[in-house]
Amino acid sequence: MKKSLLLWLALMASTSALAEGGKEIRFGVDPTFAPFEWKDPQGKLAGFDIDLGNAICQQLQAKCVWVESNFDGIIPALKARKFDAILSGMYMTEKRKAQIAFSDKLYNGPVFLVARKNTLQGNTPEQLKGKTIGVEQGSAQETYVNQHWRPQGINIVAYQGADSVVRDLESGRIDGAVLSGMMADYSFLQQPQGKEFAFVGGHLQDVTLFGAGAAIGLRKDDEALRQEINGAIAKILADGTYKKLAGKYFSFDVYSGT
Numbered sequence: 001m002k003k004s005l006l007l008w009l010a011l012m013a014s015t016s017a018l019a020e021g022g023k024e025i026r027f028g029v030d031p032t033f034a035p036f037e038w039k040d041p042q043g044k045l046a047g048f049d050i051d052l053g054n055a056i057c058q059q060l061q062a063k064c065v066w067v068e069s070n071f072d073g074i075i076p077a078l079k080a081r082k083f084d085a086i087l088s089g090m091y092m093t094e095k096r097k098a099q100i101a102f103s104d105k106l107y108n109g110p111v112f113l114v115a116r117k118n119t120l121q122g123n124t125p126e127q128l129k130g131k132t133i134g135v136e137q138g139s140a141q142e143t144y145v146n147q148h149w150r151p152q153g154i155n156i157v158a159y160q161g162a163d164s165v166v167r168d169l170e171s172g173r174i175d176g177a178v179l180s181g182m183m184a185d186y187s188f189l190q191q192p193q194g195k196e197f198a199f200v201g202g203h204l205q206d207v208t209l210f211g212a213g214a215a216i217g218l219r220k221d222d223e224a225l226r227q228e229i230n231g232a233i234a235k236i237l238a239d240g241t242y243k244k245l246a247g248k249y250f251s252f253d254v255y256s257g258t
Contacts (some may be wrong), residue, residue, distance in 0.1 A: 018086075023062040025225075026083035027053050027216075031073040032082050032161035033136075034187035035249040036089040048254075051245045052106060053087045053235075059232035064195070072138030073101055078217060084225060086217035089180065091140040093209050097237030101220045102228045105248075107254045108213035111141055112171065114184050115176035116196055123201035125152035132157060134165040134174040138165060140209045141178040148206070174201065 018119045029049065045066050057064040067083040074086050078100060087101075092102045102247045113123040113133070115206075120211040121127045125148065132155040135142045142158055150156050157174055159165045166188055177184075181203060188194040218226050237243045237255075247252050 010150055021058070024065050025053075025057055025060070025085065026063050026065040027085055027087040028067050028069045028074050028077055028083040029086075029088045030069060030074060030161065032163045033071075033183055035183065036180075038187075048107075048245065049087050049089060049251050051248070052242075055236050055241050055245060056229060056232040059235050060228055070138075071136060072158075072160060074138070075217065078219060081219075084218070084222070085229070086202050089183075089214055090217050091210060091214045092212040093143065094139055095143070096217070099178070100217045100227055101222070103216035103218065103226055104233050105213040105255075106215050106233065108210075108256060109254060110181040111144070112179060112181045112184060112203055112208055113176050113200040114179055114197055115190070115200050116169075116172075117198050120176055120200045123204065125149055125154060128176070129153045130157065131175040132173075134168055134177040136160075136162045136165055136179075144204060144206055144209050145178055178204065180232050182250060182254065 023029050027029075029037050029045065031039050031045055031047075036046055036049045039045045039046060050066070053064050055067075060197065065083075067077075068084070069077045069088075071088060074088060074090075077083065077097065078086055086100075091094070092105075096102075113120070113128075120131065128149065129152060133145060135145050137158040137160050139162075142156075145156050147155070157168075159168070162179060162183060165174075165177045165179065168174050170193060179188075181199070184199070189197060189199075216229055218229075236245075242255070
């Protein structure tokens with residue numbers, strides 16, 4: 001009897017370990033947004049968001065599964081259960097909060113207008129009237145320019161993927177681009193192809209769009225997963241993992257955006 005009980009307990013422990021080891025979190029990601037996410041020459045996903053996701057999964061003893069999705073369709077894909085959460089530089093806005101839930105903040109950062117040096121006088125609507133500005137579809141930056149610039153006579157072109165915005169900026173098809181300052185600095189301005197380009201004016205301000213920072217997007221009915229992820233975020237912030245990962249990409253406090 002005692003031997004049977006011990007065998008049963010061993011079997012249950014083994015089954016529990018297998019179940020825990022088989023836990024997955026499927027993250028939706030648009031790998032066109034270095035330094036947050038991109039593909040290396042071997043086609044492997046890399047970047048700050050990828051590192052953060054893997055650290056969160058490690059805390060939760062889960063396996064990260066990455067599902068690629070265009071950013072402009074990433075919320076509908078989440079709702080359609082193509083993945084469990086969005087980890088792709090998504091800023092918390094009131095419009096998005098009406099559709100999905102968010103984890104605690106992951107990071108914050110300024111948004112800038114980028115253009116070829118000495119081609120634009122500034123970043124006010126008056127200085128940009130008649131110009132053509134590129135932006136990524138579905139981004140908070142697109143919402144900003146549609147609200148603040150398009151009504152003032154500024155031509156706005158939306159692209160699928162930030163890399164497409166940058167390519168047309170380089171080629172001269174657009175006069176400027178509104179981009180995440182962290183992304184633009186790391187993957188463009190610091191690179192040889194970006195040496196003739198620069199930020200124009202100060203960072204663009206809109207507390208409603210940019211003030212809350214970026215976080216992981218989840219379905220509203222996945223409260224248990226949200227709480228698990230929040231617990232993991234708190235742990236990697238407290239034990240220095242977050243600071244170590246951020247230091248690979250940024251020279252300033254990316255959590256507060258200062």
